[in-house]
Amino acid sequence: MATCYRHPNRETGVSCSNCGKPICPDCMTPTPVGMRCPDCSKQRTETRSLSSLAVDPIATYVLIAINVAVFIGVRSSPRAYVDLVLFGPAVGNGDWYRLITAGFLHTEFWHIGMNMLALFWLGRMIEPALGHARFVGVYMASLLTGSLAVMLFSPDAATLGASGAIYGLLGAAVVMARNRQVDLMQSGLIPILVLNVVLTLVWSDISVAGHFGGLIGGFVVTYVVEELARRRRNSVVPAVAFCAVIGVAAIIGSVVAVS
Secondary structure (H helix, E strand, O other): OOEOOOOOOOEOOOEOOOOOOEOOHHHOEEEOOEEEOHHHHOOHHHHOOOOOOOOOOHHHHHHHHHHHHHHHHHHHOHHHHHHHOEOHHHHHOOOOOHHHHHHHOOOOHHHHHHHHHHHHHHHHHHHHHHOHHHHHHHHHHHHHHHHHHHHHHOOOOOEOOOHHHHHHHHHHHHHHHHHOOOOOOOOOHHHHHHHHHHHHHHOOOOOHHHHHHHHHHHHHHHHHHHHHHHHOOOOHHHHHHHHHHHHHHHHHHHHHHHO
16 A cells, blocks of 8 residues: 655545645645645645644534533532542442543533533544544543542542543643654643643642543543554544543543542
């Protein structure tokens, strides 16, 4: 199989519609007459973006809708908070589902507002490049690695919020930008990451373990997902399977940690 003329280690079955050079997904620029290579498109900034192909971020909107629906439901039924919040002793007694439900739970308007704004911004950046399935896989794996970190380091604290998953998306954005040779400082990703890490460390009532657990999970999972995309033409199934394995391992590790 031919290899990309800019990335000789990547096999590809796609060629530039103008000059015929083989190009990989990172080098493709969609045009009305087919895919063009960077040399023919004359739009190098587009080939370096995180969203080289146009995909509507449907999964991002669905996740936001689920979070908002749970927020409304919890406010109308306070008992739901007690049943869904992440709490180590409850997980140890068999309520392992709390590892997931707590990631969709918010009790304050400012909390859900900040998290959903971050999810909207990061999702519109990342989902078009990863695709719906891989994006959801990274999101859920980050959520569960955040829950695992809470069970390891602060199991007796009641924890809730989508912050672990969102920090995972922030880690994913950094990995993806680096892979596409995007300047991390000029793009604003490193300043945003540093600011969020500082806020996590100095702001009270924030789950430090949940944030860093999600961030590390996002880094690791996205690195593997991106590597699979480089090495395989059809990498969606193995990428989602890897995310599922990490998520299941995080659930098992969390239950074992508090048992």
